[in-house]
Amino acid sequence: MVLEKREAADHCIPPLNNTCSSKSGTPTVILIKTLLYCITVLTVMLNLLVIISISHFRKLHTPTNLILLSLAVSDLLVGLTVMPFPGFAVYFCRPWSKITCALSYLLSFILTSASVGNMVLISVDRYVAICYPLHYSTMITPNRVNVCVSLCWFCSVVYNFIILKNNLSNIDLSNSCHQDCTVIINYISGAVDLVLTFFGPVTVIILMYMRVFVVAVSQARVTRSQISAVESNITVKKSELRAARTLGIILFVFILCLCPYYSFSLVGQDNLSESSSAQIWLFYCNSSFNPLIYAFFYPWFRKAVKLIVTLQILQPGSHVANIMSR
DSSP states (O other): OOEEEEOOTTSEEEEETTEEEEOOOOHHHHHHHHHHHHHHHHHHHHHHHHHHHHHHOGGGOOHHHHHHHHHHHHHHHIIIIITHHHHHHHHTTOOOOHHHHHHHHHHHHHHHHHHHHHHHHHHHHHHHHHHOGGGHHHHSOHHHHHHHHHHHHHHHHHHHHHHHTTTTTOEEOTTGGGTOEEEEOOHHHHHHHHIIIIIHHHHHHHHHHHHHHHHHHHHHHHHHHTOOHHHHHTSOOHHHHHHHHHHHHHHHHHHHHHHHHTHHHHHTOOSOSHHHHHHHHHHHHHHHHHHHHHHHHOHHHHHHHHHHHTTGGGSTTGGGSOTTOO
16 A cells, blocks of 8 residues: 556547547457446346345355355445446546545555454454364354454544545646545555555464364364264364364465565565556455355355345245255
């Protein structure tokens, strides 16, 4: 986040009397733009399905799913508010204003921080579930999860207002017809953000999942050897291990998408090259990857989508359906 630039060059002819004239792009540019719009629509639709599924079906109101619900909300907002901003401005040939530019950056940073916070909560949830299975139901309760999720969003908003309050005034719109929207983040703010939004959370996630992996392997050995009935009773449930695997994939994909986003900050370069747009969009596309992972690994999500698409959720009593059954 040290320096970002949203651009779509060669789409508009330079301004004359404060107007922009649209100029047709090459087939490659049109194809890329169409693909990005499709990704945006897919992101909104998939995350909306996740939100409806978890919100509607009572059986899905588990602490883990409440965190996934918060993550889906942040991903939905990315698809609704952040991803369309640069593309729509270019498509309709409307130059950026300082308000839309500042709002785009502020929303992007808030949703990024919220997503990172949700990922940390997921890793903590799986750490307790695998490493302390007998205490999970007392340590991780829906009320505590709701409080943690609320604090995550509150801290994301406050934190980014503090980080950006002195930087959003430094907006460069010198070439507004080319849709350049640049916000320069000072060195101190960029370094603090790099630690709090990247290094710190990623380190916590990796350490916790390393511990989860070690415990899961040891539990699998105990189960196979069947040392005693007592030890078998304290082994982690297979469903918890499957959930840990699925959520581990989500965390892994998230880190892969996050690393390129911060690569320029890590090497101390300004994020001004054309490749920076691809890296930013890769991070945005993570909001599409999450529900796709649910579809591959969560039978309850596939079943819920079927009930939603066929409008069976409109039937009386559908919210108490045993969505977890196979």
